[in-house]
Amino acid sequence: MKNKFNRLTLAAAVAAAAFASQAQAGGYQINEQSVSGQGYGHAGRSSNVNDATIVFGNPAGMSFLDRAQVSVGGTYLDVSTDIDNASATRNGAPITGSSDGDMVPGSLIPYAFYAQPVTDKLAFGFGVYAPFGSKTDYEGGFIGRNLGNYTELTVMSAQPTVSYRFNDQWSVGAGLTYNRVEGELHRQVPTPTFGLVGMDNGVPVVGVTGTQELDARIEGDDDGWGYNLGVMFQPAPETTLGLTYRSKVSYTLTGDYRSTAADGEVYVNPLTGERQDKSAQLDLDTPETVNFSITQEMTERLKLMFGASWTRWSRFDEILVTDAAGNEITYEEQDYSNAWAFAVGGEYQLTPQWELRAGLSIDKTPTSDQFRSARIPSDDRRIFSIGAGWTPVENFTVDLAYSYLTERGTQVNQSRPDANETIISTYNADYKNEAHGFGAQLTYRF
Template sequence: MKKTMIKSSLSLAVTLASTQLFASGFALNEQSISGMGTGFAGRSSSVDDASIVYGNPAGMSRLKRQQVTVGVAAIDAKTDISDASGSRAGTNKGDMVPFTAVPMGFYVNPVDDHWAFGLGVYAPYGLITDYESSFQGQNFGSKSIVKVVTFQPTISYAFNDKVSIGFGPTINRISGALESTLNVSGLTLPATGRPSGDGRIQVKGDDVGYGFNAGILVQATDSTSLGLTYHSKVTYKLDGHTEVRTGAGVPPQILGSGRYDAKLSLDTPESVDFSITQKLDDAWKVYAGATWTRWSRLQDITVRNSGVTRAGGVAAPALVGTITEEQNWHDTWAYAVGTSYQLNKQWVLRTGLTFDQSPTNNTDRSPRIPTGDRTIFSVGAGYSPTDDITIDVAYSYLDEETVKVNRTNALGQRYSSKYDNSANGFGLGLTYRF
């Protein structure tokens, strides 16, 4: 049996994309509830609260009071699967993304007129997908859980009232688990005949990687500010294990039942965010922004398995070795425009529109990453009952273009369908100044 026969079931990092997310690829945008209200159009140029630690660390020097910002974004996704066909029978309900919450927290302390210190804890990447047990395309992925949590200590320095810079190293922990099913019914294999049934494959891994965020903020005029933020790539070398379990009717040697040490190298991409905030008058502001992300770093996924635990007397199961899956992602651009209106001292209203490219392609797209280009409409509001407290709320609606999945593995098994994805996002944040 060739090792490539199960390669699509073992690639952990392929699980790092989902229709539940509000940014391209497997990135999350949910690091600011105030920014969510304008579609993140002014993410690097507008300083509203302590979440600027992520948006542009240079902006911390514009905050004149010590403050804490905390928040949570909840994501409710919907997927319609149609025109499905494949080698195995099954269902295509499409409800594979559970209701998901993404928390965040930031702190900023202005030390003096020039220096400021900040901390951030947030999730830059992540997903949960879980297809029904009878999913027709489960040979190409059934369940995925990935979490990335980032801790970012940050400093900023203001040269004067016009120009400030900021820098923050990031400490990032990634963990993930993948489950897939491999159906071997009807295969004719040497020494085993024609087995029937499924085998289940699970991959788990984790690692800590390091990167940095850096930014510059320029007050070009009294009413115009320009921001530029760079988020570095982060390299992970995940250590974990691959576990293979065979069902009834599948001899252990078919899949190489056992537990194996697994290693996977993965780079999350660097990105550059540029935005402009323009104050029109005492009430109105408009925002525009663009973000470039280097998703072309993800050309393939390679899992290396070793350390065989013998099962059923099998000394060299088929899973041992290097397994590669092509991805061939491309770089992406996201564009956003937004506006805010200061209704009175207590209330500010926000809205925004975002266009976000998908890094996937029609050839390599799979049920794990059934995503296309996105349009996102956002509204939000901020309420300040006192000078010390602001409560932010936001809502976003995401609509994706209809995309096709057409996959065939080395066993000749296939699955094809159309995916129509949409999602609702809800955000709630609180800023306290002291």
């Protein structure tokens, strides 16, 4: 009875700490690297060892696996967005356009992991997954098109990892990550048109006659190396604590910038003769993260899990694209703030074949009210998750999970200058986002 009371006291204390804090860094970070973990809201990401997805969650946990196994799966994200009260101006004059919303296409986020115990203390693992990504694709004629109408960033990582278990209590793990990033930005850039505006003593005078929108597109890619470290500690057989660190990765995306007029031809500045078709580059650091979690076996059938994550989002302070000479092509301030994440979840072994899961995450966005943009219009969020694991035979498990994400309604109030600050574009709108995540995973144990 005393042991059970101590477990309940620990569970209640950690749960109270979790709910007392605001949580998780949303931004463009992706959490879909484990469907078994999705079922309990990734609350035990660094401490709960279910399958080979622990390669990502905490490399130290591989040495707790009793045999080789492979886990393959993915989550399909269905995102919907309502945009209300949208308006835009150009030098104070209203411009027209649509605001249909639902600008995030449905996406499947896949992954694959393999873990192999070499001895009773040493284990090796490998994983392929997406740690970061974002996409917004507004309709043609979007009213906020002068601020941004298409954004895509994808990062794919390959991670070889080793783990060593010192004794029944302690294990450590470490791995390298090779990361490939691709990015693309579109917007309709307002630009003056020039023509004959009069005569001066018989000499034609050329001046500004109006405004046109140029279709500006920037594409780039790069690769970079990072690393991750993990520690797992079992002070008692029923209690597991895990701590994982994932490093930042620095990129210089190089590619092309191209700006075209309505006729589809590359725009040439009539004053300077400069063609708007050149090389471009963008410096980007994906942030480091720290995750701590605890898994507590309450009974032989029930586990409770609690987790906290910290992400150094302050590294994402701007989108600055320059040409080969270092001249600015586009600049957008982001001003992200560091953020915490907390989650609580549980697993219940209903029968030898079926395991049920549920979890809750409460996320606090790293975006600021001042610089929140149409590219990533997110705010504080809550995620409710349920899941199940089915093991029809000893060596094979099917995991399924569903998550519902709802965000607090937010506002985008953007303003930016163009054409040497002679044209000021603004965009204002109210956003309400929600998403459904459907996950499936197969695990085979050798």
